[in-house]
Amino acid sequence: MMPREFDAEEESVVEGERERMRALNSHFVLIDLHSSWHSATHIPTSTFDYLKKSTALPNSLSQAFHRTRPRRRSEISSSASSVPSIRRPLDRLAPGNGLSSVSVLTTSRSGDASELDLFLELVPLRMRDELFGHQEIGELIEVVMDLGRQPLARFPSGDWVISEQPVKPEDLRHAISKVGEFSDDNRSGIDSSLHRISAIRNRKMQIIGLTCRVGRAMSGSAEVIRDLVEGGGSILVIGPPGVGKTTLIREMARMLADEHKKRVVIVDTSNEIGGDGDVPHSGIGRARRMQVPNVHMQHNVMIEAVENHMPETIIIDEIGTELEALAASTIAQRGVQLVGTAHGMTIENIMNNPSLQILVGGIESVTLGDEEARKRKVQKTILERKGPPTFTCAVEMISRTVYHVHHRLDMTVDAILAGKSPRFEVRCMDSEADSSLKAIDSVSTHEKNHLKESQLDNGEDRRSQIESDEEDGDYSPKSSDKLSRNITCSEGRPLVYVYTFKILEADLLQVVSVMGLENEIDVTDDIGTSDAILVSSSEMKQNPWIRTVSRFHQVPVFVMKSNTMAKMVKAVRMILEMDAFGSTSKRGPRSTFGIEIDDDAPKRNPSLEEIDALEVACVTVSVLPLYNDDWLIYARFHFSGEVRLAIEYIVIPGGEPVELLPRRSDIIARQLELVESYQLAAENSGTEQSPRLQILPQKLIKKTSPGKYPKSTPSLSKEISLKSLTGGVGGGTVSRLPLLPE
Numbered sequence: 199m200m201p202r203e204f205d206a207e208e209e210s211v212v213e214g215e216r217e218r219m220r221a222l223n224s225h226f227v228l229i230d231l232h233s234s235w236h237s238a239t240h241i242p243t244s245t246f247d248y249l250k251k252s253t254a255l256p257n258s259l260s261q262a263f264h265r266t267r268p269r270r271r272s273e274i275s276s277s278a279s280s281v282p283s284i285r286r287p288l289d290r291l292a293p294g295n296g297l298s299s300v301s302v303l304t305t306s307r308s309g310d311a312s313e314l315d316l317f318l319e320l321v322p323l324r325m326r327d328e329l330f331g332h333q334e335i336g337e338l339i340e341v342v343m344d345l346g347r348q349p350l351a352r353f354p355s356g357d358w359v360i361s362e363q364p365v366k367p368e369d370l371r372h373a374i375s376k377v378g379e380f381s382d383d384n385r386s387g388i389d390s391s392l393h394r395i396s397a398i399r400n401r402k403m404q405i406i407g408l409t410c411r412v413g414r415a416m417s418g419s420a421e422v423i424r425d426l427v428e429g430g431g432s433i434l435v436i437g438p439p440g441v442g443k444t445t446l447i448r449e450m451a452r453m454l455a456d457e458h459k460k461r462v463v464i465v466d467t468s469n470e471i472g473g474d475g476d477v478p479h480s481g482i483g484r485a486r487r488m489q490v491p492n493v494h495m496q497h498n499v500m501i502e503a504v505e506n507h508m509p510e511t512i513i514i515d516e517i518g519t520e521l522e523a524l525a526a527s528t529i530a531q532r533g534v535q536l537v538g539t540a541h542g543m544t545i546e547n548i549m550n551n552p553s554l555q556i557l558v559g560g561i562e563s564v565t566l567g568d569e570e571a572r573k574r575k576v577q578k579t580i581l582e583r584k585g586p587p588t589f590t591c592a593v594e595m596i597s598r599t600v601y602h603v604h605h606r607l608d609m610t611v612d613a614i615l616a617g618k619s620p621r622f623e624v625r626c627m628d629s630e631a632d633s634s635l636k637a638i639d640s641v642s643t644h645e646k647n648h649l650k651e652s653q654l655d656n657g658e659d660r661r662s663q664i665e666s667d668e669e670d671g672d673y674s675p676k677s678s679d680k681l682s683r684n685i686t687c688s689e690g691r692p693l694v695y696v697y698t699f700k701i702l703e704a705d706l707l708q709v710v711s712v713m714g715l716e717n718e719i720d721v722t723d724d725i726g727t728s729d730a731i732l733v734s735s736s737e738m739k740q741n742p743w744i745r746t747v748s749r750f751h752q753v754p755v756f757v758m759k760s761n762t763m764a765k766m767v768k769a770v771r772m773i774l775e776m777d778a779f780g781s782t783s784k785r786g787p788r789s790t791f792g793i794e795i796d797d798d799a800p801k802r803n804p805s806l807e808e809i810d811a812l813e814v815a816c817v818t819v820s821v822l823p824l825y826n827d828d829w830l831i832y833a834r835f836h837f838s839g840e841v842r843l844a845i846e847y848i849v850i851p852g853g854e855p856v857e858l859l860p861r862r863s864d865i866i867a868r869q870l871e872l873v874e875s876y877q878l879a880a881e882n883s884g885t886e887q888s889p890r891l892q893i894l895p896q897k898l899i900k901k902t903s904p905g906k907y908p909k910s911t912p913s914l915s916k917e918i919s920l921k922s923l924t925g926g927v928g929g930g931t932v933s934r935l936p937l938l939p940e
């Protein structure tokens with residue numbers, strides 16, 4: 199029977215069936231491509247199981263049954279040419295089985311299925327029949343045939359014995375006859391396919407075992423790290439054998455070449471990325487492929503690719519030797535984006551591999567001077583990174599669907615060398631998600647080990663989907679998305695966790711401590727569980743991925759133009775929603791993925807004296823030595839630039855009180871305003887005729903009814919109502935007053 203193309207009406211019916219299939223969540227759809235094909239139906243898995251057991255279904259039908267996703271229109275029509283007629287076996291099944299509708303159906307064969315057919319041809323017939331009976335045939339990973347042993351099939355669910363009959367020499371001969379020549383790395387392939395056949399030889403160099411791997415082009419498999427690919431940085435993919443590294447970088451090559459129109463050259467040592475044969479597989483898109491005549495020449499071909507073919511990106515699978523690592527480093531230095539893979543579970547494995555160390559910048563042992571070692575609180579001999587890593591970022595593939603993303607490989611390496619746990623982001627991909635959807639989630643760094651174990655064991659992902667990626671779309675952070683926390687602040691509210699980028703956590707904590715907000719805000723090194731990200735604007739410019747990550751985790755980003763304490767205080771207030779943001783912006787409603795921490799704008803132009811009092815700097819600092827190595831710093835500000843400087847250089851970082859110069863009461867009021875904007879308390883340390891402020895390293899406690907300022911300790915009777923002093927401005931009190939030295 200001659201196959202034919204769909205006409206417009208048929209196309210629309212096929213589309214309709216796909217819709218129904220989605221709506222019914224049915225597992226299989228059969229569409230007759232030959233004649234009365236419009237009698238398509240959806241059959242449940244149980245019926246299919248019955249069909250499978252009851253009859254020897256033709257291979258292509260069996261494979262088609264296993265496809266759970268609707269096919270693209272082009273796949274359906276182009277594969278029609280290889281449709282076998284299955285009318286007869288189904289006719290035979292129909293009576294009495296409640297399968298009457300099946301008798302008029304046939305199926306199509308997909309691109310995947312025809313490639314799997316090519317693979318299955320190398321499996322001896324007796325094993326092939328058994329294999330077809332396996333319900334995961336569509337997800338077959340490898341067939342292993344060792345002489346004299348039972349043949350095995352590897353599926354995502356585990357190994358499966360294909361037949362009790364051991365592998366015979368003729369079985370191996372059959373398989374070898376279907377593949378091309380084996381190269382010096384004992385690998386071969388099947389023309390026009392991505393399959394990889396690896397041989398084990400005896401001492402006489404005869405082949406006594408085969409590992410036959412099914413290769414697939416998985417469109418959408420790189421979706422979960424699209425931001426890294428688009429970012430243009432070099433990406434190192436690390437993972438154990440068989441986890442899916444080649445499949446991932448093949449898709450990255452296609453993405454870069456087709457979607458980003460980059461000049462991509464693949465150095466394809468075993469023809470695994472672009473498939474066997476001189477015409478590369480369509481899975482690499484428009485990327486060009488350079489074959490490697492012998493595995494020891496991989497590094498030469500890498501350099502040749504840069505020198506001869508003007509690539510913007512080079513893709514290289516399995517960087518395994520020192521020469522290859524050196525070549526990769528040379529390429530990166532020439533400004534070419536590099537996407538490469540290396541075997542290993544984690545970045546530590548690469549660091550511990552002397553041949554590959556250069557990929558992470560190299561490691562050297564450094565001996566510090568006594569003082570330096572004491573200052574750093576480390577041993578005298580430490581390990582340090584020698585230079586910049588070859589790759590900008592790294593992806594540890596934990597499984598096909600769980601990736602650990604290290605956005606800054608240099609920082610990860612430095613953290614590991616310093617004995618700290620590196621920061622990384624966990625991304626999970628819904629393996630069944632449509633390629634147009636990202637389905638990723640993140641979990642805590644601290645859960646790393648647990649996650650590795652549990653997800654490797656049972657393959658379960660926690661999933662969430664991003665539906666909108668609008669640059670400026672506003673949103674409310676969804677606290678429900680966060681991991682549940684046990685810690686709550688004193689008022690029963692959950693502690694707010696802040697993740698900082700290029701902002702010293704110690705500074706933030708110091709500000710928080712002086713503001714007395716330790717019970718309300720804390721820092722975290724896990725972006726996935728954070729409630730806010732605090733970042734310097736320079737860092738934000740250099741690392742646009744921060745925005746992507748924040749959008750993904752739905753965490754607002756607070757951007758500080760400068761790392762001053764004032765900005766930090768403002769940021770803390772905004773994070774805790776003590777100060778408003780977004781709607782008050784001059785530019786109208788803004789995205790919460792980049793909230794700028796603005797300065798407090800002056801309400802009116804200040805006078806010269808006010809400028810002095812509020813902004814100008816000149817300080818005399820008295821340093822009083824105390825016993826046991828402590829110092830007490832007592833500052834008097836002759837020009838009162840006082841307020842900001844005093845707060846930012848002494849009160850907050852040092853936790854010390856500062857006394858300002860006597861000022862007119864209206865200026866004191868402005869000073870007090872500024873002090874309060876830092877959430878700090880102040881008191882009058884002068885007289886009524888000559889008032890002067892003393893800024894206290896204590897949290898301002900606002901009263902609900904202004905005008906009443908309860909006295910604290912009677913002996914510290916200097917505390918006064920600043921409101922009365924300044925004509926209405928102010929309104930704070932302190933819980934404790936400091937004793938200053940005479």
Ligand SMILES: Nc1ncnc2c1ncn2[C@@H]1O[C@H](COP(=O)(O)OP(=O)(O)OP(=O)(O)O)[C@@H](O)[C@H]1O
Binds near residue numbers: 416437446541
């Ligand atoms: N996202 C995916 N969906 C379905 N199958 C996949 C996916 N990724 C990989 N596979 C399958 O898993 C098997 C191993 O994949 P791949 O060859 O890419 O792994 P690898 O990490 O490069 O292995 P090695 O290090 O041994 O070369 C192949 O059969 C491939 O078709």
